Amino acid sequence: MIPRLGVNIDHVATLRQARGEVYPSVVDAAQVSLLNGADQITIHLREDRRHIQDTDVEAVRLVTKRFGKPLNLEMGVNSEIVEIAIASTPDWICLVPEKRQEKTTEGGLDLLENQNFKKVEEAVKKLKSSLKDVKISLFLEANIETLLKAKELEIDAVEIHTGEYAKVFANGDEISKFLSQFSKAKDFLSSHKISCHAGHGLTNESVIPLLESKIFEEYNIGHWIICHALFNGLGSTVKNLKTTFESQPIK
Ligand code: PXP
Numbered sequence: 001m002i003p004r005l006g007v008n009i010d011h012v013a014t015l016r017q018a019r020g021e022v023y024p025s026v027v028d029a030a031q032v033s034l035l036n037g038a039d040q041i042t043i044h045l046r047e048d049r050r051h052i053q054d055t056d057v058e059a060v061r062l063v064t065k066r067f068g069k070p071l072n073l074e075m076g077v078n079s080e081i082v083e084i085a086i087a088s089t090p091d092w093i094c095l096v097p098e099k100r101q102e103k104t105t106e107g108g109l110d111l112l113e114n115q116n117f118k119k120v121e122e123a124v125k126k127l128k129s130s131l132k133d134v135k136i137s138l139f140l141e142a143n144i145e146t147l148l149k150a151k152e153l154e155i156d157a158v159e160i161h162t163g164e165y166a167k168v169f170a171n172g173d174e175i176s177k178f179l180s181q182f183s184k185a186k187d188f189l190s191s192h193k194i195s196c197h198a199g200h201g202l203t204n205e206s207v208i209p210l211l212e213s214k215i216f217e218e219y220n221i222g223h224w225i226i227c228h229a230l231f232n233g234l235g236s237t238v239k240n241l242k243t244t245f246e247s248q249p250i251k
Contacts, residue, residue, distance in 0.1 A: 001250045003211060004039035005242055006072055006199070008222025009060070013043075013051035026056050029226075029234060030063040036235045037242030040064070040092070042199075042220045044074035045081055047098055057088045064091075072220065074139070077123040086130045093127055094159055094199075094220075095120060096139040108140035108161045111149035124153050137197055142178075142185035150194070157195035159220065160185055162210070166201030169209070179213055186215045204228070204241055211248035219245075 012029040016022070030041045041064050043052045057073065064071040070091035075081045076098030085093055097109050110116045124136055137157035140146050150158055165178040186196045198210060199220035210216060221241070229237045 001217070003216060003245050003248065003250055004218040005037065005238075005245050006040040006042040006218060006220035007033040007038040007225055007238055008042040008044070008074075008199075008220050009033065009226070010042075010044050010051045010222055011226040013053070013056060017051055017053075026052070027059050027063055030060045031067075032234045033238050034063070034067040034069055036238040038069070038238055039218075040070040040072050040220075042072040042074060042094075042222065044096070045084060047076060047078050047081065054084060057084065057090075061088050061090065072137075074220075077119045082123055082126055085127065089131060090134065092135045092137060092157075094137045094139055095123060107163070108143075108146065109138055111138075111140070111146050117149060121153055124155060128154050137195075139199070142181040144184065144188055147185060147188050151192045155194060157197050157218075158185070158189055159197040159199050159218075160216070161200050162198045162202055162206075163200040165210075166203065166206045169206040170203075175209060179209065179215075182210070182215050183213065204244065207241075208244070211245065214248070214250045217250060 009026055009029040012024050012026050015024055033041060041060055043060055045052050045057055061071050072092040072094055073085055073090035074094045074096050075085055077095055109120055111120060127134055127136060135156040137159045138150055138155055139159045139161060140150060142160045160182055165175060169175050189196045196216055197218040198216040202219060202221045203224040207219060225237055
């Protein structure tokens with residue numbers, strides 16, 4: 001099995017929103033990514049709408065449907081966004097923590113805090129009861145205490161936060177501690193029939209040790225792809241990354 005590559009196209013919308021223009025087009029970005037081997041398109045509809053807009057969700061949904069590939073909608077557990085998610089029928093929903101002041105998602109959901117846990121639990125129930133085929137993942141740290149709480153919920157996957165790992169990798173420091181945490185998390189999730197995904201901060205280089213470890217079945221990568229595409233084109237960036245994935249089958 002080849003690990004799946006989810007291409008996050010949020011930052012195509014970041015460029016567009018920076019000037020209030022209609023270009024660059026997220027529809028074109030989704031299309032080019034899928035034509036070049038992306039297994040899914042990921043977008044994050046943030047409460048402050050800093051990049052993806054409500055109309056983008058519908059437009060990108062049409063593209064993923066046309067290609068018969070999944071749309072993965074990342075979102076906070078906010079009731080307005082939950083309603084939009086229900087209306088847009090994504091294949092996957094990844095619940096993430098969201099703070100307005102942050103530049104990007106800064107870590108996994110805190111399921112150890114009771115109020116937070118209840119909010120996530122409520123959102124999962126509402127989404128699962130309103131969308132019969134939706135699959136839900138939670139964006140979490142690779143921490144067994146947190147994963148123990150996650151397994152109480154009706155979820156299909158956990159997306160492990162790889163942001164810290166990616167920073168340590170970029171500094172050339174030792175990554176074995178992360179690989180061991182990720183591997184323990186994967187074993188725990190597998191024993192509860194929950195899939196194990198990865199995302200945040202990854203590049204074509206930092207993803208290699210993860211692909212070699214065979215821990216994750218799906219990766220969601222955005223910022224690096226869009227930045228690299230500035231100089232190399234989106235199509236060839238996605239195509240080359242997909243070739244790397246194909247050289248590292250899981251089984
Ligand atoms: N996965 C999740 C849950 C995220 O919040 C993000 C950022 O939107 C990503 C993956 C992609 O991260 P990056 O843009 O750093 O590759």
